[in-house]
Amino acid sequence: MSLEALKNLENRFESICSREVAALDRVNAALMAGAYEYFLGNGFVWVETPMLTRVTGSCENVDTLYSVQHFGTQAYLPQTGQLYLEAKIPLHDKVWTVMTSSRAEPCTDHRHLNQFSLVEFERRGDFSVLLPTIEGVVKSMVSSAVKKCGDELNSFNSSAKECLKGGFARMTYEKAVGKLGLEWGDDFKHEHELALVNEAGRPLFITHYPQEIKFFNMRLNREDDRVVNSADLIMPFSGESAGSAEREDDYDVLVKRLKQSRMFSILSQRGVSINEFNDYLNLVRNHRLLHCGAGIGFNRVSQSVLGLESIRQATNYPVTAQSLY
Protein backbone atom coordinates (compact mmCIF):
# COMPACT_ATOMS: atom_id res chain seq x y z
CA MET A 1 0.00 0.00 0.00
CA SER A 2 1.35 3.40 -0.92
CA LEU A 3 -0.55 4.90 1.98
CA GLU A 4 2.83 5.16 3.73
CA ALA A 5 3.44 8.22 1.56
CA LEU A 6 0.53 9.95 3.28
CA LYS A 7 2.49 10.04 6.54
CA ASN A 8 4.64 12.65 4.86
CA LEU A 9 3.35 16.16 4.57
CA GLU A 10 5.33 17.05 1.43
CA ASN A 11 4.34 16.47 -2.20
CA ARG A 12 0.78 16.07 -1.05
CA PHE A 13 -0.85 16.66 -4.42
CA GLU A 14 1.11 13.73 -5.83
CA SER A 15 0.50 11.45 -2.85
CA ILE A 16 -3.25 11.93 -2.95
CA CYS A 17 -3.38 10.85 -6.60
CA SER A 18 -2.64 7.17 -5.96
CA ARG A 19 -5.10 4.33 -6.45
CA GLU A 20 -4.93 3.42 -2.75
CA VAL A 21 -6.08 6.91 -1.87
CA ALA A 22 -9.12 6.45 -4.10
CA ALA A 23 -10.16 3.57 -1.82
CA LEU A 24 -9.49 5.69 1.24
CA ASP A 25 -11.61 8.53 -0.19
CA ARG A 26 -14.51 6.19 -0.85
CA VAL A 27 -14.34 4.83 2.70
CA ASN A 28 -14.32 8.36 4.13
CA ALA A 29 -17.30 9.29 1.96
CA ALA A 30 -19.15 6.18 3.13
CA LEU A 31 -18.37 7.00 6.79
CA MET A 32 -19.78 10.49 6.41
CA ALA A 33 -22.82 9.13 4.57
CA GLY A 34 -23.39 6.76 7.50
CA ALA A 35 -23.42 9.65 9.95
CA TYR A 36 -25.84 11.48 7.68
CA GLU A 37 -28.15 8.47 7.42
CA TYR A 38 -28.19 8.03 11.19
CA PHE A 39 -29.20 11.61 11.92
CA LEU A 40 -31.71 11.77 9.08
CA GLY A 41 -33.29 8.47 10.14
CA ASN A 42 -33.49 9.39 13.81
CA GLY A 43 -35.20 12.77 13.72
CA PHE A 44 -32.17 15.03 14.17
CA VAL A 45 -32.46 18.48 12.60
CA TRP A 46 -29.28 19.63 10.84
CA VAL A 47 -28.33 23.21 11.74
CA GLU A 48 -25.47 25.46 10.67
CA THR A 49 -23.12 26.74 13.37
CA PRO A 50 -20.90 29.79 12.81
CA MET A 51 -17.29 29.28 11.68
CA LEU A 52 -16.02 32.59 13.06
CA THR A 53 -17.07 33.18 16.64
CA ARG A 54 -16.63 34.89 19.97
CA VAL A 55 -14.88 32.94 22.76
CA THR A 56 -18.05 30.87 23.04
CA GLY A 57 -16.71 28.89 20.07
CA SER A 58 -13.98 27.48 22.29
CA CYS A 59 -14.03 24.25 24.19
CA GLU A 60 -11.75 23.78 27.16
CA ASN A 61 -8.66 24.63 25.11
CA VAL A 62 -8.80 28.43 24.92
CA ASP A 63 -5.01 28.58 24.81
CA THR A 64 -5.13 26.95 21.37
CA LEU A 65 -7.62 29.33 19.74
CA TYR A 66 -6.73 30.81 16.35
CA SER A 67 -7.36 34.57 16.39
CA VAL A 68 -8.83 36.42 13.42
CA GLN A 69 -9.37 40.16 13.04
CA HIS A 70 -13.01 40.77 12.12
CA PHE A 71 -13.61 44.50 11.45
CA GLY A 72 -12.11 45.67 14.72
CA THR A 73 -13.46 42.76 16.76
CA GLN A 74 -11.30 39.90 17.98
CA ALA A 75 -12.81 36.75 16.50
CA TYR A 76 -11.78 33.12 16.76
CA LEU A 77 -11.93 29.97 14.68
CA PRO A 78 -14.33 27.77 16.65
CA GLN A 79 -13.25 24.53 18.27
CA THR A 80 -16.84 23.39 18.69
CA GLY A 81 -20.34 24.44 17.70
CA GLN A 82 -21.68 22.98 20.92
CA LEU A 83 -23.13 26.08 22.58
CA TYR A 84 -24.71 27.13 19.26
CA LEU A 85 -26.31 23.74 18.87
CA GLU A 86 -27.52 23.78 22.47
CA ALA A 87 -29.26 27.08 21.74
CA LYS A 88 -31.58 25.15 19.42
CA ILE A 89 -32.70 22.63 22.06
CA PRO A 90 -35.72 24.75 23.12
CA LEU A 91 -37.01 24.39 19.52
CA HIS A 92 -35.91 20.89 18.53
CA ASP A 93 -35.55 17.64 20.45
CA LYS A 94 -32.43 16.69 18.54
CA VAL A 95 -29.99 18.68 16.42
CA TRP A 96 -26.70 17.96 14.70
CA THR A 97 -24.02 19.50 12.51
CA VAL A 98 -20.62 18.87 10.96
CA MET A 99 -18.14 21.67 11.59
CA THR A 100 -14.40 22.17 11.26
CA SER A 101 -12.71 22.30 14.65
CA SER A 102 -9.51 24.37 14.77
CA ARG A 103 -6.81 23.90 17.42
CA ALA A 104 -3.63 25.92 17.17
CA GLU A 105 -1.45 23.25 18.80
CA PRO A 106 2.20 23.83 17.89
CA CYS A 107 3.12 20.17 18.36
CA THR A 108 0.96 18.19 15.99
CA ASP A 109 1.97 14.56 15.82
CA HIS A 110 0.51 11.46 14.19
CA ARG A 111 -2.55 11.76 16.44
CA HIS A 112 -3.29 15.47 16.06
CA LEU A 113 -4.27 17.84 13.31
CA ASN A 114 -4.74 21.59 13.67
CA GLN A 115 -8.10 21.18 11.96
CA PHE A 116 -10.49 18.29 11.76
CA SER A 117 -14.12 17.62 10.93
CA LEU A 118 -16.23 17.33 14.04
CA VAL A 119 -19.62 15.60 13.88
CA GLU A 120 -21.66 17.11 16.72
CA PHE A 121 -25.11 16.47 18.14
CA GLU A 122 -27.22 17.70 21.05
CA ARG A 123 -30.41 16.03 22.18
CA ARG A 124 -32.91 16.22 25.01
CA GLY A 125 -32.52 13.50 27.59
CA ASP A 126 -29.94 12.40 30.13
CA PHE A 127 -26.86 10.20 30.29
CA SER A 128 -28.94 7.08 29.66
CA VAL A 129 -29.62 8.13 26.04
CA LEU A 130 -26.23 9.73 25.39
CA LEU A 131 -23.99 6.69 24.99
CA PRO A 132 -26.47 4.72 22.86
CA THR A 133 -26.74 7.73 20.54
CA ILE A 134 -22.96 8.00 20.08
CA GLU A 135 -22.77 4.26 19.54
CA GLY A 136 -25.60 4.52 17.01
CA VAL A 137 -23.82 7.24 15.03
CA VAL A 138 -20.46 5.46 15.01
CA LYS A 139 -21.97 2.09 14.10
CA SER A 140 -23.99 3.69 11.31
CA MET A 141 -20.76 5.23 9.97
CA VAL A 142 -18.89 1.90 10.13
CA SER A 143 -21.82 -0.13 8.73
CA SER A 144 -22.10 2.28 5.83
CA ALA A 145 -18.38 1.79 5.07
CA VAL A 146 -18.72 -2.00 5.28
CA LYS A 147 -21.80 -1.98 3.07
CA LYS A 148 -20.56 0.44 0.41
CA CYS A 149 -16.82 -0.30 0.53
CA GLY A 150 -16.43 -3.93 1.58
CA ASP A 151 -13.77 -4.56 -1.07
CA GLU A 152 -11.85 -1.44 -0.22
CA LEU A 153 -11.84 -2.28 3.50
CA ASN A 154 -10.29 -5.69 2.77
CA SER A 155 -7.10 -3.93 1.77
CA PHE A 156 -6.95 -2.10 5.11
CA ASN A 157 -6.21 -3.34 8.62
CA SER A 158 -9.74 -2.23 9.48
CA SER A 159 -11.22 -2.13 12.99
CA ALA A 160 -14.72 -2.40 11.49
CA LYS A 161 -15.30 -5.90 12.90
CA GLU A 162 -14.46 -4.85 16.46
CA CYS A 163 -16.75 -1.84 16.08
CA LEU A 164 -19.73 -3.85 14.92
CA LYS A 165 -19.47 -7.13 16.85
CA GLY A 166 -21.49 -6.10 19.91
CA GLY A 167 -22.18 -3.25 22.30
CA PHE A 168 -19.32 -0.85 23.01
CA ALA A 169 -17.56 -1.49 26.35
CA ARG A 170 -17.87 0.87 29.34
CA MET A 171 -15.56 1.65 32.24
CA THR A 172 -15.56 4.48 34.77
CA TYR A 173 -12.63 6.88 34.90
CA GLU A 174 -12.06 5.73 38.48
CA LYS A 175 -11.70 2.11 37.47
CA ALA A 176 -9.48 3.04 34.51
CA VAL A 177 -6.99 5.03 36.59
CA GLY A 178 -6.89 2.17 39.10
CA LYS A 179 -6.17 -0.34 36.38
CA LEU A 180 -3.42 1.80 34.86
CA GLY A 181 -1.83 2.75 38.20
CA LEU A 182 -2.51 6.45 37.66
CA GLU A 183 -3.56 9.12 40.17
CA TRP A 184 -7.05 10.63 40.46
CA GLY A 185 -7.08 13.73 38.29
CA ASP A 186 -4.56 12.45 35.73
CA ASP A 187 -5.57 12.55 32.08
CA PHE A 188 -4.88 9.54 29.88
CA LYS A 189 -2.00 9.38 27.45
CA HIS A 190 -2.41 7.73 24.07
CA GLU A 191 -0.67 4.51 25.19
CA HIS A 192 -3.08 4.27 28.16
CA GLU A 193 -6.07 4.58 25.85
CA LEU A 194 -4.73 1.92 23.48
CA ALA A 195 -3.98 -0.46 26.37
CA LEU A 196 -7.57 -0.14 27.60
CA VAL A 197 -9.25 -0.41 24.20
CA ASN A 198 -7.10 -3.34 23.11
CA GLU A 199 -7.99 -5.19 26.30
CA ALA A 200 -11.68 -4.45 25.69
CA GLY A 201 -11.38 -5.73 22.11
CA ARG A 202 -13.96 -3.20 20.93
CA PRO A 203 -14.62 0.57 21.27
CA LEU A 204 -14.72 1.66 24.91
CA PHE A 205 -16.51 4.48 26.71
CA ILE A 206 -14.63 5.89 29.69
CA THR A 207 -17.21 7.62 31.85
CA HIS A 208 -17.50 10.02 34.81
CA TYR A 209 -14.32 12.07 34.63
CA PRO A 210 -13.27 14.41 37.46
CA GLN A 211 -15.01 17.76 37.02
CA GLU A 212 -11.69 19.66 37.21
CA ILE A 213 -10.38 18.30 33.91
CA LYS A 214 -13.58 18.74 31.88
CA PHE A 215 -15.57 21.57 30.20
CA PHE A 216 -17.50 23.85 32.58
CA ASN A 217 -20.96 22.87 31.39
CA MET A 218 -20.60 19.11 31.77
CA ARG A 219 -23.24 18.23 34.34
CA LEU A 220 -22.16 17.33 37.86
CA ASN A 221 -23.12 13.86 38.97
CA ARG A 222 -25.80 14.32 41.66
CA GLU A 223 -24.60 11.33 43.72
CA ASP A 224 -20.87 11.98 43.48
CA ASP A 225 -19.98 15.58 42.71
CA ARG A 226 -16.30 14.80 42.23
CA VAL A 227 -17.28 13.71 38.72
CA VAL A 228 -19.33 14.87 35.76
CA ASN A 229 -21.71 12.78 33.68
CA SER A 230 -19.34 12.62 30.75
CA ALA A 231 -17.98 9.93 28.47
CA ASP A 232 -15.04 9.78 26.08
CA LEU A 233 -15.10 7.17 23.34
CA ILE A 234 -11.82 5.32 22.85
CA MET A 235 -11.34 3.52 19.54
CA PRO A 236 -8.69 1.09 18.27
CA PHE A 237 -5.65 2.79 16.63
CA SER A 238 -6.86 6.36 17.13
CA GLY A 239 -7.66 6.41 20.86
CA GLU A 240 -9.99 9.20 22.05
CA SER A 241 -12.43 9.75 19.18
CA ALA A 242 -15.42 11.42 20.84
CA GLY A 243 -16.15 13.55 23.88
CA SER A 244 -19.61 13.84 25.35
CA ALA A 245 -21.64 14.80 28.41
CA GLU A 246 -24.93 15.73 29.94
CA ARG A 247 -25.09 19.57 30.02
CA GLU A 248 -25.48 21.31 33.38
CA ASP A 249 -29.09 22.47 33.72
CA ASP A 250 -28.82 24.18 37.13
CA TYR A 251 -28.14 27.84 36.38
CA ASP A 252 -26.41 28.59 39.68
CA VAL A 253 -24.14 25.55 39.46
CA LEU A 254 -23.35 26.44 35.83
CA VAL A 255 -22.31 30.03 36.64
CA LYS A 256 -20.21 28.84 39.58
CA ARG A 257 -18.44 26.23 37.47
CA LEU A 258 -17.80 28.69 34.63
CA LYS A 259 -16.19 31.12 37.10
CA GLN A 260 -14.04 28.35 38.59
CA SER A 261 -12.96 26.92 35.24
CA ARG A 262 -9.38 27.03 34.00
CA MET A 263 -10.79 28.29 30.67
CA PHE A 264 -12.41 31.29 32.31
CA SER A 265 -9.31 32.07 34.36
CA ILE A 266 -7.25 32.26 31.15
CA LEU A 267 -9.93 34.37 29.45
CA SER A 268 -10.12 36.73 32.45
CA GLN A 269 -6.38 37.32 32.27
CA ARG A 270 -6.94 38.40 28.68
CA GLY A 271 -9.62 40.85 29.77
CA VAL A 272 -12.57 38.78 28.53
CA SER A 273 -15.68 39.37 30.67
CA ILE A 274 -18.14 36.72 31.81
CA ASN A 275 -20.73 38.72 29.84
CA GLU A 276 -19.42 37.00 26.71
CA PHE A 277 -21.27 33.93 27.99
CA ASN A 278 -24.52 35.77 28.78
CA ASP A 279 -26.42 34.46 25.77
CA TYR A 280 -25.66 30.91 26.77
CA LEU A 281 -26.25 31.44 30.48
CA ASN A 282 -29.59 33.14 29.79
CA LEU A 283 -30.60 30.22 27.62
CA VAL A 284 -30.05 27.77 30.47
CA ARG A 285 -31.83 30.07 32.92
CA ASN A 286 -34.85 30.63 30.67
CA HIS A 287 -35.19 27.17 29.14
CA ARG A 288 -34.20 24.51 31.65
CA LEU A 289 -34.27 21.36 29.52
CA LEU A 290 -32.04 18.46 30.49
CA HIS A 291 -30.01 17.57 27.41
CA CYS A 292 -26.74 16.00 26.39
CA GLY A 293 -24.45 15.92 23.41
CA ALA A 294 -21.23 14.80 21.83
CA GLY A 295 -18.50 15.75 19.40
CA ILE A 296 -17.23 12.87 17.27
CA GLY A 297 -13.85 13.42 15.62
CA PHE A 298 -14.51 12.32 12.06
CA ASN A 299 -10.84 11.79 11.17
CA ARG A 300 -10.20 9.75 14.33
CA VAL A 301 -13.08 7.42 13.45
CA SER A 302 -11.71 7.24 9.91
CA GLN A 303 -8.18 6.44 11.17
CA SER A 304 -9.61 3.68 13.34
CA VAL A 305 -11.82 2.11 10.70
CA LEU A 306 -8.96 2.23 8.19
CA GLY A 307 -6.52 0.88 10.79
CA LEU A 308 -3.99 3.60 10.01
CA GLU A 309 -0.97 4.48 12.14
CA SER A 310 -1.26 8.20 11.50
CA ILE A 311 -4.23 10.53 11.36
CA ARG A 312 -2.38 12.29 8.54
CA GLN A 313 -3.10 9.25 6.40
CA ALA A 314 -6.82 9.60 7.02
CA THR A 315 -7.17 13.02 5.42
CA ASN A 316 -6.12 14.43 2.04
CA TYR A 317 -5.08 17.88 3.22
CA PRO A 318 -3.92 17.68 6.85
CA VAL A 319 -3.45 21.14 8.38
CA THR A 320 -0.55 20.85 10.84
CA ALA A 321 2.09 23.20 12.24
CA GLN A 322 4.36 21.93 9.42
CA SER A 323 1.85 21.92 6.56
CA LEU A 324 -0.66 24.10 4.82
CA TYR A 325 -2.04 23.50 1.32
Next chain:
Amino acid sequence: MSLEALKNLENRFESICSREVAALDRVNAALMAGAYEYFLGNGFVWVETPMLTRVTGSCENVDTLYSVQHFGTQAYLPQTGQLYLEAKIPLHDKVWTVMTSSRAEPCTDHRHLNQFSLVEFERRGDFSVLLPTIEGVVKSMVSSAVKKCGDELNSFNSSAKECLKGGFARMTYEKAVGKLGLEWGDDFKHEHELALVNEAGRPLFITHYPQEIKFFNMRLNREDDRVVNSADLIMPFSGESAGSAEREDDYDVLVKRLKQSRMFSILSQRGVSINEFNDYLNLVRNHRLLHCGAGIGFNRVSQSVLGLESIRQATNYPVTAQSLY
Protein backbone atom coordinates in the same frame (compact mmCIF):
# COMPACT_ATOMS: atom_id res chain seq x y z
CA MET B 1 -44.48 35.70 10.95
CA SER B 2 -41.88 36.75 13.49
CA LEU B 3 -39.18 36.12 10.91
CA GLU B 4 -38.96 39.92 10.62
CA ALA B 5 -36.94 39.80 13.85
CA LEU B 6 -34.26 37.82 12.05
CA LYS B 7 -33.43 40.84 9.90
CA ASN B 8 -31.95 42.32 13.05
CA LEU B 9 -28.57 41.14 14.19
CA GLU B 10 -29.15 41.84 17.90
CA ASN B 11 -30.71 39.53 20.49
CA ARG B 12 -30.07 36.65 18.16
CA PHE B 13 -30.36 33.91 20.75
CA GLU B 14 -33.89 35.10 21.53
CA SER B 15 -34.90 35.55 17.90
CA ILE B 16 -33.83 32.04 16.92
CA CYS B 17 -36.03 30.51 19.63
CA SER B 18 -39.35 31.30 17.96
CA ARG B 19 -41.72 28.71 16.51
CA GLU B 20 -41.37 30.23 13.01
CA VAL B 21 -37.63 29.62 13.17
CA ALA B 22 -38.28 25.96 13.90
CA ALA B 23 -40.00 25.73 10.52
CA LEU B 24 -37.14 27.59 8.88
CA ASP B 25 -34.60 25.19 10.47
CA ARG B 26 -36.50 22.17 9.19
CA VAL B 27 -36.61 23.61 5.67
CA ASN B 28 -32.86 24.30 5.77
CA ALA B 29 -32.19 20.76 6.99
CA ALA B 30 -34.36 19.36 4.19
CA LEU B 31 -32.55 21.48 1.60
CA MET B 32 -29.17 20.17 2.76
CA ALA B 33 -30.52 16.61 2.83
CA GLY B 34 -31.65 17.09 -0.78
CA ALA B 35 -28.13 18.08 -1.83
CA TYR B 36 -26.78 15.06 0.02
CA GLU B 37 -29.24 12.72 -1.66
CA TYR B 38 -28.39 14.06 -5.09
CA PHE B 39 -24.66 13.54 -4.73
CA LEU B 40 -25.02 10.16 -3.04
CA GLY B 41 -27.46 8.98 -5.71
CA ASN B 42 -25.34 10.18 -8.62
CA GLY B 43 -21.95 8.69 -7.83
CA PHE B 44 -20.23 11.76 -6.39
CA VAL B 45 -17.50 11.05 -3.82
CA TRP B 46 -17.57 13.40 -0.82
CA VAL B 47 -14.13 14.75 0.07
CA GLU B 48 -12.89 17.09 2.78
CA THR B 49 -11.21 20.32 1.70
CA PRO B 50 -8.96 22.30 4.07
CA MET B 51 -10.44 25.19 6.07
CA LEU B 52 -7.13 27.03 6.54
CA THR B 53 -5.22 27.41 3.29
CA ARG B 54 -2.59 29.14 1.20
CA VAL B 55 -3.77 31.71 -1.36
CA THR B 56 -5.05 28.79 -3.43
CA GLY B 57 -8.10 28.85 -1.16
CA SER B 58 -9.14 32.15 -2.69
CA CYS B 59 -11.50 32.69 -5.56
CA GLU B 60 -11.33 35.89 -7.58
CA ASN B 61 -11.78 38.05 -4.46
CA VAL B 62 -8.30 37.98 -2.90
CA ASP B 63 -8.86 41.45 -1.48
CA THR B 64 -11.49 40.00 0.85
CA LEU B 65 -9.40 37.16 2.33
CA TYR B 66 -9.32 36.79 6.11
CA SER B 67 -5.70 36.36 7.27
CA VAL B 68 -4.72 33.97 10.05
CA GLN B 69 -1.29 33.47 11.60
CA HIS B 70 -0.39 29.78 11.41
CA PHE B 71 2.93 29.13 13.16
CA GLY B 72 4.86 31.78 11.29
CA THR B 73 3.08 31.19 7.98
CA GLN B 74 0.45 33.52 6.57
CA ALA B 75 -2.69 31.44 6.19
CA TYR B 76 -6.15 32.34 4.94
CA LEU B 77 -9.74 31.31 5.51
CA PRO B 78 -10.69 29.73 2.19
CA GLN B 79 -13.34 31.21 -0.08
CA THR B 80 -13.64 27.99 -2.06
CA GLY B 81 -12.40 24.42 -1.97
CA GLN B 82 -12.44 24.32 -5.77
CA LEU B 83 -8.75 23.72 -6.53
CA TYR B 84 -8.60 21.05 -3.76
CA LEU B 85 -11.61 19.30 -5.25
CA GLU B 86 -10.16 19.53 -8.76
CA ALA B 87 -7.03 17.76 -7.46
CA LYS B 88 -9.20 14.67 -6.95
CA ILE B 89 -10.46 14.52 -10.55
CA PRO B 90 -7.63 12.21 -11.68
CA LEU B 91 -8.93 9.66 -9.10
CA HIS B 92 -12.68 10.16 -9.21
CA ASP B 93 -15.12 11.09 -11.97
CA LYS B 94 -17.18 13.22 -9.64
CA VAL B 95 -16.48 14.78 -6.22
CA TRP B 96 -18.30 17.15 -3.93
CA THR B 97 -18.07 18.87 -0.57
CA VAL B 98 -19.74 21.42 1.68
CA MET B 99 -17.38 24.07 2.99
CA THR B 100 -17.67 27.42 4.72
CA SER B 101 -16.71 30.26 2.41
CA SER B 102 -15.32 33.35 4.14
CA ARG B 103 -15.35 36.82 2.56
CA ALA B 104 -14.12 39.77 4.61
CA GLU B 105 -16.41 42.29 2.91
CA PRO B 106 -16.82 45.36 5.14
CA CYS B 107 -20.22 46.25 3.65
CA THR B 108 -22.47 43.30 4.25
CA ASP B 109 -26.07 43.99 3.39
CA HIS B 110 -29.22 41.91 3.15
CA ARG B 111 -27.67 39.93 0.29
CA HIS B 112 -24.22 39.26 1.75
CA LEU B 113 -22.77 37.40 4.70
CA ASN B 114 -19.09 37.26 5.64
CA GLN B 115 -19.45 33.49 5.86
CA PHE B 116 -21.78 31.08 4.14
CA SER B 117 -22.04 27.38 3.40
CA LEU B 118 -20.91 26.58 -0.12
CA VAL B 119 -21.97 23.31 -1.75
CA GLU B 120 -19.28 22.53 -4.32
CA PHE B 121 -18.78 19.86 -6.93
CA GLU B 122 -16.31 19.03 -9.69
CA ARG B 123 -16.92 16.43 -12.35
CA ARG B 124 -15.38 15.19 -15.55
CA GLY B 125 -17.09 16.40 -18.69
CA ASP B 126 -17.72 19.69 -20.44
CA PHE B 127 -20.24 22.52 -20.39
CA SER B 128 -22.99 20.23 -21.71
CA VAL B 129 -23.11 18.28 -18.39
CA LEU B 130 -22.42 21.25 -16.10
CA LEU B 131 -25.76 23.05 -16.15
CA PRO B 132 -27.88 19.88 -15.87
CA THR B 133 -25.81 18.89 -12.81
CA ILE B 134 -26.37 22.22 -11.07
CA GLU B 135 -30.06 22.06 -11.95
CA GLY B 136 -30.16 18.50 -10.58
CA VAL B 137 -28.61 19.52 -7.26
CA VAL B 138 -30.85 22.56 -6.79
CA LYS B 139 -34.01 20.69 -7.76
CA SER B 140 -33.11 17.85 -5.42
CA MET B 141 -32.70 20.39 -2.61
CA VAL B 142 -36.04 22.05 -3.37
CA SER B 143 -37.89 18.74 -3.90
CA SER B 144 -36.57 17.49 -0.57
CA ALA B 145 -37.92 20.63 1.13
CA VAL B 146 -41.30 20.25 -0.58
CA LYS B 147 -41.51 16.56 0.32
CA LYS B 148 -40.36 16.82 3.94
CA CYS B 149 -41.65 20.31 4.79
CA GLY B 150 -44.74 20.91 2.66
CA ASP B 151 -46.68 22.36 5.61
CA GLU B 152 -43.82 24.59 6.68
CA LEU B 153 -43.37 25.95 3.15
CA ASN B 154 -47.03 26.98 3.02
CA SER B 155 -46.28 29.65 5.61
CA PHE B 156 -43.49 31.09 3.46
CA ASN B 157 -43.61 33.03 0.18
CA SER B 158 -41.69 30.14 -1.33
CA SER B 159 -40.17 30.09 -4.81
CA ALA B 160 -40.31 26.26 -4.78
CA LYS B 161 -42.97 26.12 -7.51
CA GLU B 162 -40.95 28.27 -9.92
CA CYS B 163 -37.90 26.10 -9.21
CA LEU B 164 -39.63 22.83 -9.96
CA LYS B 165 -42.06 23.68 -12.77
CA GLY B 166 -39.72 22.97 -15.71
CA GLY B 167 -36.17 23.34 -16.92
CA PHE B 168 -34.22 26.34 -15.72
CA ALA B 169 -33.99 29.18 -18.25
CA ARG B 170 -30.77 30.13 -20.06
CA MET B 171 -29.47 33.37 -21.52
CA THR B 172 -26.01 34.43 -22.65
CA TYR B 173 -24.26 37.30 -20.90
CA GLU B 174 -24.23 39.11 -24.23
CA LYS B 175 -27.98 38.92 -24.58
CA ALA B 176 -28.49 39.91 -20.93
CA VAL B 177 -26.39 43.07 -21.16
CA GLY B 178 -28.19 43.99 -24.38
CA LYS B 179 -31.59 43.55 -22.73
CA LEU B 180 -30.58 45.61 -19.70
CA GLY B 181 -28.87 48.38 -21.71
CA LEU B 182 -25.49 47.68 -20.07
CA GLU B 183 -21.99 47.75 -21.60
CA TRP B 184 -19.90 44.70 -22.45
CA GLY B 185 -17.73 43.94 -19.39
CA ASP B 186 -20.22 45.31 -16.83
CA ASP B 187 -21.18 43.01 -13.96
CA PHE B 188 -24.81 42.70 -12.97
CA LYS B 189 -26.28 44.45 -9.97
CA HIS B 190 -28.88 42.75 -7.78
CA GLU B 191 -31.76 44.66 -9.39
CA HIS B 192 -30.59 43.52 -12.84
CA GLU B 193 -30.55 39.91 -11.71
CA LEU B 194 -34.03 40.18 -10.23
CA ALA B 195 -35.41 41.83 -13.38
CA LEU B 196 -34.07 38.97 -15.51
CA VAL B 197 -35.17 36.14 -13.22
CA ASN B 198 -38.61 37.63 -12.66
CA GLU B 199 -39.11 37.92 -16.40
CA ALA B 200 -37.99 34.29 -16.85
CA GLY B 201 -40.43 33.17 -14.13
CA ARG B 202 -38.01 30.45 -13.01
CA PRO B 203 -34.31 30.11 -12.12
CA LEU B 204 -32.06 31.42 -14.88
CA PHE B 205 -28.54 30.54 -15.98
CA ILE B 206 -26.56 33.46 -17.41
CA THR B 207 -23.79 31.93 -19.50
CA HIS B 208 -20.53 32.86 -21.25
CA TYR B 209 -19.24 35.84 -19.29
CA PRO B 210 -16.31 37.95 -20.50
CA GLN B 211 -13.05 36.31 -19.44
CA GLU B 212 -11.81 39.52 -17.78
CA ILE B 213 -14.41 39.47 -15.01
CA LYS B 214 -14.11 35.75 -14.15
CA PHE B 215 -11.71 33.39 -12.31
CA PHE B 216 -8.47 32.60 -14.13
CA ASN B 217 -9.16 28.89 -14.65
CA MET B 218 -12.58 29.22 -16.26
CA ARG B 219 -12.08 27.69 -19.68
CA LEU B 220 -11.93 29.98 -22.72
CA ASN B 221 -14.60 29.36 -25.29
CA ARG B 222 -12.80 27.90 -28.34
CA GLU B 223 -15.12 29.66 -30.83
CA ASP B 224 -15.24 33.07 -29.14
CA ASP B 225 -12.32 33.74 -26.83
CA ARG B 226 -13.85 36.95 -25.49
CA VAL B 227 -15.84 34.68 -23.20
CA VAL B 228 -15.39 31.72 -20.87
CA ASN B 229 -17.61 28.65 -20.65
CA SER B 230 -19.16 29.74 -17.38
CA ALA B 231 -22.65 30.06 -15.96
CA ASP B 232 -24.09 31.87 -12.96
CA LEU B 233 -27.41 30.69 -11.59
CA ILE B 234 -29.87 33.48 -10.77
CA MET B 235 -32.72 32.61 -8.41
CA PRO B 236 -35.86 34.51 -7.34
CA PHE B 237 -35.36 36.79 -4.27
CA SER B 238 -31.67 36.00 -3.77
CA GLY B 239 -30.25 36.64 -7.25
CA GLU B 240 -26.87 35.04 -8.01
CA SER B 241 -26.88 31.72 -6.15
CA ALA B 242 -24.25 29.64 -7.94
CA GLY B 243 -21.15 30.19 -10.02
CA SER B 244 -19.78 27.53 -12.33
CA ALA B 245 -17.52 26.84 -15.31
CA GLU B 246 -15.56 24.39 -17.37
CA ARG B 247 -11.96 24.42 -16.06
CA GLU B 248 -9.16 25.38 -18.44
CA ASP B 249 -7.35 22.20 -19.50
CA ASP B 250 -4.67 23.79 -21.73
CA TYR B 251 -1.64 24.29 -19.48
CA ASP B 252 -0.15 27.17 -21.47
CA VAL B 253 -3.44 29.05 -21.67
CA LEU B 254 -3.96 28.48 -17.94
CA VAL B 255 -0.55 29.89 -16.94
CA LYS B 256 -1.05 32.88 -19.23
CA ARG B 257 -4.47 33.63 -17.80
CA LEU B 258 -3.23 33.26 -14.21
CA LYS B 259 -0.45 35.77 -14.89
CA GLN B 260 -2.91 38.20 -16.53
CA SER B 261 -5.54 37.91 -13.79
CA ARG B 262 -6.47 40.75 -11.46
CA MET B 263 -6.15 38.26 -8.59
CA PHE B 264 -2.55 37.50 -9.43
CA SER B 265 -1.69 41.17 -9.88
CA ILE B 266 -2.93 41.89 -6.34
CA LEU B 267 -1.08 38.85 -4.97
CA SER B 268 2.14 39.89 -6.75
CA GLN B 269 1.97 43.32 -5.13
CA ARG B 270 1.87 41.50 -1.80
CA GLY B 271 4.97 39.51 -2.73
CA VAL B 272 3.15 36.23 -3.41
CA SER B 273 4.96 34.18 -6.07
CA ILE B 274 3.33 32.22 -8.87
CA ASN B 275 4.96 29.15 -7.28
CA GLU B 276 2.09 29.14 -4.79
CA PHE B 277 -0.01 27.78 -7.65
CA ASN B 278 2.53 25.13 -8.73
CA ASP B 279 0.64 22.20 -7.22
CA TYR B 280 -2.45 23.14 -9.17
CA LEU B 281 -0.62 23.99 -12.39
CA ASN B 282 1.31 20.69 -12.26
CA LEU B 283 -1.93 18.85 -11.82
CA VAL B 284 -3.35 20.33 -15.01
CA ARG B 285 -0.09 19.68 -16.88
CA ASN B 286 0.20 16.06 -15.71
CA HIS B 287 -3.46 15.02 -15.80
CA ARG B 288 -5.25 16.77 -18.63
CA LEU B 289 -8.87 15.80 -18.01
CA LEU B 290 -11.61 18.12 -19.18
CA HIS B 291 -13.82 18.81 -16.18
CA CYS B 292 -16.18 21.40 -14.81
CA GLY B 293 -17.65 22.41 -11.48
CA ALA B 294 -19.78 24.76 -9.45
CA GLY B 295 -20.19 26.43 -6.08
CA ILE B 296 -23.79 26.70 -4.91
CA GLY B 297 -24.42 29.21 -2.13
CA PHE B 298 -26.53 27.24 0.31
CA ASN B 299 -27.93 30.28 2.10
CA ARG B 300 -28.88 31.99 -1.17
CA VAL B 301 -30.84 28.90 -2.25
CA SER B 302 -32.43 28.83 1.20
CA GLN B 303 -33.35 32.54 0.99
CA SER B 304 -34.94 31.92 -2.40
CA VAL B 305 -36.89 28.82 -1.43
CA LEU B 306 -38.12 30.54 1.73
CA GLY B 307 -38.92 33.72 -0.22
CA LEU B 308 -37.11 35.88 2.33
CA GLU B 309 -36.11 39.50 1.82
CA SER B 310 -32.82 39.15 3.68
CA ILE B 311 -30.21 36.43 3.68
CA ARG B 312 -29.83 37.17 7.39
CA GLN B 313 -33.23 35.57 7.86
CA ALA B 314 -32.06 32.36 6.21
CA THR B 315 -29.36 31.60 8.79
CA ASN B 316 -29.35 31.35 12.57
CA TYR B 317 -25.94 32.90 13.19
CA PRO B 318 -25.12 35.33 10.35
CA VAL B 319 -21.49 36.47 10.47
CA THR B 320 -21.44 40.06 9.21
CA ALA B 321 -19.28 43.13 9.76
CA GLN B 322 -21.78 44.11 12.48
CA SER B 323 -22.31 40.73 14.12
CA LEU B 324 -20.41 37.84 15.61
CA TYR B 325 -21.91 35.24 17.93
